[in-house]
Amino acid sequence: MAIGFISSVRAAGLDIAQDVSVIGFDGIDFSDYVEPRLTTFRQPRRELGTVGAGLLIRAMAGEPIAPDAMQQRLPVALQIGASTCAVPESDVKEEVLF
Numbered sequence: 001m002a003i004g005f006i007s008s009v010r011a012a013g014l015d016i017a018q019d020v021s022v023i024g025f026d027g028i029d030f031s032d033y034v035e036p037r038l039t040t041f042r043q044p045r046r047e048l049g050t051v052g053a054g055l056l057i058r059a060m061a062g063e064p065i066a067p068d069a070m071q072q073r074l075p076v077a078l079q080i081g082a083s084t085c086a087v088p089e090s091d092v093k094e095e096v097l098f
Contacts, residue, residue, distance in 0.1 A: 003034050006083065021084040027077075036082035044074050 002024035009020050016022060016036050024031055027042030051072055058065055 002038055002040070002083075003031065006034060006036075006038070016083050017085040023084060025076075027079060031081070034083075039081040039084040040079050041076040042079050043076055047074050 002022050006016055006022055009016055009022070014020055022038065024038050024040035025043075027040045031038040031040050051074070055065060055069065
């Protein structure tokens with residue numbers, strides 16, 4: 001979706017990063033080849049598959065699965081590309097805390 005959005009932003013005559021920052025999520029390999037290179041959050045795909053397959057196998061075996069087991073959080077890694085830039089200090093209205 002982020003890659004398609006970059007295309008739409010360019011078609012509207014805007015500059016990626018300077019006019020509109022774009023961040024993807026998933027970290028698909030193709031994001032490395034988009035111009036400008038997409039800033040994205042990379043997910044641990046192997047771990048996602050391992051956790052998902054483990055839950056599926058347990059469910060197929062008839063084991064009870066606690067609801068919190070279905071909502072596991074796995075780490076993501078931010079990969080900075082050229083599709084984002086810093087907000088000028090003059091445009092910062094308030095501090096955002098996570």
